[in-house]
Amino acid sequence: MNLDFTPEEQAFRDEVRAFIAENYPKHLGDVGLREDLSREDFLAWHNILGEKGWSVPAWPVEYGGTGWTPTQRYIWSEENARVNAVMPLPFGVSMVGPVIYTFGNEEQKAKHLPGIRSGDVWWCQGYSEPGAGSDLASLKTTAVRDGDHYVINGQKTWTTLAQYADWGFFLCRTDTDAAKPQEGISFILVDMKTPGVEVKPIKLLDGGHEVNETWLTDVRVPVENLVGEENKGWTYAKFLLAHERSGIAGVARSKRGVEKLREIAANEMVDGEPLIEDFEFARKVSQLEIDLAALEITELRTLAGEQAGKGPGPESSILKIKGTEIQQRLTELTLEAVGSYAAPYYHSVANDDGSNEYPVGPDYSAHAAETYFNMRKTSIYGGSNEIQRNIITKMILGL
């Protein structure tokens, strides 16, 4: 047993670090912490990585992947987290991309993969519906064949950042008489500019706009946008969800978050002493670090398994549960750390004069509450933590 990185891996880390230092857009470091990101902000780093050939590291080399080992990919994400980089969104890179190169036909690969690599085409995920959340298979949106087209009708919800999307991948019911709800579902690519697609914002309780309702009314989509076989969409959907879950642990980002928390707690004073020297608070930070260390090793063990050829199994549910719990506790502790300045609502105190100086309380307090509120989503989306536990119950414990 050995936790050290090999000299090659060490050299790889140096190379990556140098590349990031030279190429990561400087202004984004700040933006990532402070503001709702614009479309350009989200894509800036993705575009640069596309040119370098590093935007889709996990893909097979023939489709533009890097051929990095899982450990190298891990190092890559750690180094990005170090600068709090705005990473390529998962919808194209880790979700629809792998579905297309695994199950799509040659035309679909040629048409869609380059735009995902470069970051020029923005994708969104149209799975959930108002009545179909955890029970995704109960979805009702229909796609009815009409000559060379499918005609899609229904309502999707929670479509993350669909307001910027060029394309979406949708699960639609193509056979309403199927014996089981999982059967009769198809995986269809939709140009978001098609008439009948309507995206309406949902405001979350942190005040931000990151999700939408997506209404589909008589949306005519050419049949060549069907991925794989008709009525076999559930298979692809499950394949995709496994990809969605990997990386959800967010270890590198949480490590950076703990560093920030320590900085905040060194600055906040309790009875004249820095908060970080307050035993009760320090104890909680240590506990968090211990849990994070355990998560990190668990993730490395999973990676090692993958490197040895074992695919990510139901163990990834452990990563999801622990990773999101740690993210939530981290933002909770950050909220505690800022004390009274948790209360001001950032959107109502932003400067009128356009200057960047946060006018109320220390800079680091600006988003503490909103981030805490926002992070409650992590135990709900991507398969809620209850659903993850159900998966472990069945798949690992065999109950």
Place this chain on the structure above:
Amino acid sequence: MDFNFTEEQDMVRDGLSRLVREQYDWETRRKAIESEAGWRPEIWAQLAELGILGMPFSEEVGGFGGGAVDAMIVMEEFGKGLVVEPFVPTVVCAGGFLKHAGSEAQREEHLSAIIDGSRVFAFAYAEPRGRYNYADLETTAKKDGDSYVLNGHKAVVIGAPWASHLVVTARTGGGRRDAEGVSVFIVDKSTNGITTRDYETVDGRRASEVYFENVSVPADALIGEEGAALPLIEQVTDEAIAAHCAEACGAMKVANAMTLEYSKQRKQFGVPIGKFQVLQHRMVDMYTAYETAVSLTYLATIKLDAGEKERKRAASAAKVGVGQSARFVGQEAVQIHGGNGVTDEYAIGHYFKRLTIFESEFGSVDHHLKRHVSLG
């Protein structure tokens, strides 16, 4: 032993409950907190008319001779509707200082104006680097002939944008964090040299950063004895803690009821999600957390008139236990609501937000655990 309420108290509760139900429905509240003013002076006037603003004051000063239990009843009902009007800063805090230590003249001037609703207060005690220690003050008040001159910066003063007057803590002597040398003043907010930066809070209220630059106030702005106000501040803030704990109980009660109701309506996998035992047990824990909070709130309220140490222990115990319950209930309620729980449109998220910010007012769980320990 008697956990019953008097007939009058039941009447007050019924009246308020009706007011909250009829005039504080979700949409009306939303419009009010999003309006420029951010609150409804007409509700305030109504509260005055109903006698709510005068309830905890003795009959001699025009009040209704009630006490802490009455404030608890009021705040619990307010918590159920997430009422934003500044009852705690005005009635509990400013009213408390006046009640305990105000001079005849001060009471005459301010109490009747509180009771009839014409004067609204905010309590400016927190400072950017003072955290929850009331003696850790950088704000100073220097005696200058017949006046005091105030300088300093008060942080997150809840309700200040609505207030005509402020109760301000400041150091008149001693060193930073000394128990001696802390004083309290009543200041007209329009006094020269006071500037504010007003903003919304994440839980739908309004607050200000308040800056004092050579603000000259008459000597009779001082409440109680110069330099000896720390015990008084502790007494009044313990009263505020008991009131806010009651508010949190009200909010938890509604959050639990909403969650239970949602779990019966929301179907996944062909059954209401409330049929999943894992969620049932969580709702049992939420219910238990609420009951625990109610017990500690009763304790804190009843002990407000006990000896200093007993009172402080009970207030801290409540702030710890209710704080923990509030956090737990808020988080679980959102989780069981799934995606809907994190939207602005669903009420549950707003209960969660109020239950979150509750902790940073008048001391966090950690702060009060430590205070409890230090009291032995």
